[in-house]
Amino acid sequence: MSKTHNLGFPRIGRERQLKFAQEQFWRGELSAAQLQDTAATLRAQHWQWQREAGLDWVPVGDFALYDQVLNLTALLGNVPARYGFSGGEVGLDTYFAMARGTASAPAMEMTKWFDTNYHYIVPEFTADSRFELSSHALFDEVQEAQAQSIPAKVVLLGPVSYLFLGKSKQAGFDRLNLLPRLLKAYASLLLRLHGLGVQWVQLDEPILALDLDEPWLAAFQQAYPLLAEQGIPILLASYFGDVSRHLPLLTRLPLAGVHIDVVRAPEQLSVFAAQWPQDRVLSVGIVDGRNVWRADLRQKLAQLSEVADRGEQLWLAPSCSLLHVPVDLAAEQKLDAELKSWLAFARQKLDEVAALSHALNQGESVVSAILADSDQAAASRRSSTRIHNAAVAARLAALTAADAERDAPFAVRQVSQQAHLNLPAFPTTTIGSFPQTQDIRSARAAFKRGELDEAGYLAAMKSAIRLAVAKQEELGLDVLVHGEAERNDMVEYFGEQLSGYAFSQNGWVQSYGSRCVKPPLIFGDVSRPQAMTVAWSRFAQTLTARPMKGMLTGPVTMLQWSFVRDDQPRALTARQIALALRDEVCDLEAAGIRVIQIDEPAIREGLPLRRADWDAYLQWAVEAFRLSASGVQNETQIHTHMCYSEFNDILPSIAAMDADVITIETSRSDMELLDAFAAFNYPNDIGPGVYDIHSPRIPAVDEMVRLLEKARQVIPAERLWVNPDCGLKTRGWHETEAALRHMVQAARQLRETATA
Structure with a gap:
């Protein structure tokens, strides 16, 4: 009889209760005890839902007040010295200081979790790093679950992936040297869980889907024999790719079971079916944990036929943690019936897993009604007339290579743009958004509810734009933005105005923190x-004589940050979006907007996990950006923005995008990324972020000057811009004005030293 389990559940709550509690706590409106009460209530609800779905094992340890990797960092006491932690219990103040920074200590780095839009807090390692259990949160959660009769399976990031996904903070230091020290802490952790009566531990080792050097593969052979000695059966979980090439290694490890993702890599199921030992658990990730489309259950059953004889050693699950999908489709009241019938959110995906298990264990007749409904949904999607547009297909067919090329090379365009824009040395700008105040949010919400008419809504948004433009002029910024008061989200706003898109009411997923x-x-x-x-x-440009920057979200980011149809190649969908954005870019230029930013923060995120697959992706991703940007004249300056990803290994492709100006996140890494841009000799203008907008701290002028001086050592002065790391939507006006005033002062100091 096959078993069912889950790798992780969304923690934000169906109504985003965690988000609101976090933010109230940070504002001092909620006590630590009240925040923890909210967290406990959410855990209990989520565990109960999973139990009701019929899961045999429910994950515990997947909940986090900010990030699951940060949870592990706190649990292990791996706290950087700048936060003043000297041992004992890592409290909430220290926990959130690592995530968000303080007035005296910047936050830890944050980057994308593999090729998803989730961000994790990057562990830091030095030769002096010590690991000692320093948080009781996980053990408390285990006891909470046991008190509620939840069949708990503890979920943790595995030790090899934890080291791999962190960063060495000392030049020349190999963080693998820390593995023996780290394993002692993991062994203590497992021993304590065993003492609490935990029967299974799921250790996630997602790096197995990457290209790994031999020392990292050898680390698995060093780690798991020791961990297996602690008395708890270990399920090693992989996801996001094919790990069948590691099957000999996995078989040698003393594992009680292994989890594989057969949604992203269906071809590996046959390999594991034939070669994974029959006396060990094979967990099959059969339902898509990263997209919202309903599973074709009959097709899934056919896929499972080759492992159906494994009995209790066959576990069924989603492909990965359900952190990446919304909580509950039942909360959607406005989606039309046909589209809604094509969807499954987290709770529904668990029902699909349970239905597949019932069909395997008891026969398809037991779930005949569920299978019939699945068949009907699959047929509806295939035959719906709302999916295909002949005009879009014709336009794509008419594309030529010239459509993705600017009229002149950057050196020629740069001269034309400077003559037209007349910007000073080290020009200052922002990434696009300004604080979304309560007045802005209230006006938008009232308009959507029908309580504010269109005239009133337009007046409210124009008032916010006037304020943003006036403040930028007073601060002395060189290239202004309108502040995006009218935008709810940088992808949702555009998707709402494009054909082929639909929207949920409550389809929220966590990107980072709150x-x-x-x-x-x-x-x-x-x-x-x-x-x-x-x-x-156009309205914003009438308010100032300074250049007004048009703000768009790029085609790859529009793709990556959406739930994308799975009935055609993603490259084709990206081209469709690119052509829609191209029309917008050309219309902005015709309206007199001569600086246009096409944000692509997700271009690195979309990179396949295996290098062998990179070239094909980068070719169509770069082409999509160029299609969107290449319809304008030389005088029009195209910007792009990227943040919180490692770009070093794709710099040739970033250069091939041929944006006139690229702005990037660099402050959390102390301008570390610029070394790669310098070594590559990046040819166009660069704006390295000089302060971290995700932290409430306001950096001093001297701090920004130091970063800019560091940048000036590797970027020619005539190609260096000054800007924050990212948009300012989530910040308040007080901190925004103070930080930008310091930023403008830093740029002016740089100009003075450059002419001295």
Whole structure:
């Protein structure tokens, strides 16, 4: 009889209760005890839902007040010295200081979790790093679950992946040297869990889907024999890719079971079916944990046929943690019936897993009604007339290579742009958004509810734009933005105006910390019925004589941060989005907007995990950006923005995008990324972020000057811009104005030293 389990559940709550509690706590409106009460209530609800779905094992340890990797860092006491931790219990103040920074200590680095839009807090390692159990949170959660009769399976990031995903903070130091020290802490952790009566531990080792050097593979052979001695059966979980090449290694390890993702890598199921020992658990990730489309259960049953004889050693699960999908489709009341019938959120995906298990264990007749409903949904998706658009197909067929090329090379464009824009040395700008105040949010919400008419809504948004422009002029910024008051989200805002997109009411997923996004659903061919941003940018330009920057989200980011249709190649959908954005770019130029930013923070995120697959992806991703940007004249300056990813290994492709100016996140890494840009000799303008907008701290002028001086050593002065790391939507006006005033002062100091 096959078993069912889950690798992880969304923690934000169906109504984003965690987000609101976090932010109230940070504002001092909620006590630590009240925050913990909210967390406990959410855990209990989520465990109960999973138990009701019929899971044999429910994950414990997947909940986090900020990030699951940060949880592990706190549990291990691996706290950087700058936070003043001297041992004992890592409290909430220290925990959030690592995530968000303080007035005296910057936050730890944050980067993308593999090729998802989730961000994790990057562990830091030095030769002096020590690991000692320093948080009781996990053990408390285990006891909470046991008190509620939850069959707990503890979930943790495995030790090899934890080391791999961190960063050495000393030049020349190999963090693998820390493995013996780290393993002692893991052994203590497992021993304590064993003492609490925990029967299974799931250790996630997602790096197995990457290209790993031999020392990292050898680390698995060093780690798992010791861990297996602690008395708890270990399920090693892989996901996001094919790990069948590691099957001999995995077989040698003393594991009680292994989890494989057969959604992203269906081909590996046959290999494991034939070669994984029959007396060990084979957990099959059969339902897509990263997308919202309903599973074709009959097709899934056919796929499982080759492992159906494994009995209790066969576990069924989603492909990965359900952290990446919304909580509950039942909360959606406005989606039309046909589209809703194509979808499954986290709770529904667990029902799918349970239905597959019942069909295997008791026969398909037991779930005949569920199978019939699945068949009907699959047929509806295949035959729906709302998916395909002949005009979009014709336009794609007419594309030529010239459509993805600017008229002149950057050196020629740069001269034309400087003559037209007349910017000073080290020009200052922001990434696009300004604080979304309560007044802005209230006006938008009232307009959506029908309580504010269109005239009142437009007046409220224009008032916010006037304020943003006036403040930028007073601060002395050189290239202004309109502040994006009218935008709910950088992807959702555009998707709402494009054909082929649909939207949920409550389809929220966590991006980082309390930041939640509601990804659009790309269900059909994409096109632009009418201009999306032109009127707002044109209005903003009338308020100032300085250049006003038009703000768009790029095609790859629109793709990556949406739930994308799975019935055609992603490259084709990206081209459709690119052509829709190209129309918008050309209309902005025609309206007199001569600086246009096309954000692509997700281009690195979309990179396949195996290097052998990179070239094909980068070719179509770069082409999509260039299609969106290449319809303008030389005088129009195209910017792009990227943040919180490692770009070193794809710099040739970033250069091939041929944006006139690229702004990047560098402050958390102390401008570390610029060394790669310098070594590559990046040819166009660069704006390295000089302060971290995700932290409430306001850096001093001297701190920004130091970073800019560091940048000036590797970027020619005539190609260096000054800007924050990212948009300012989540910050308040007080801290925004103070930080930008310091930033402008830092740029002016740089100009003075450059002319001295």
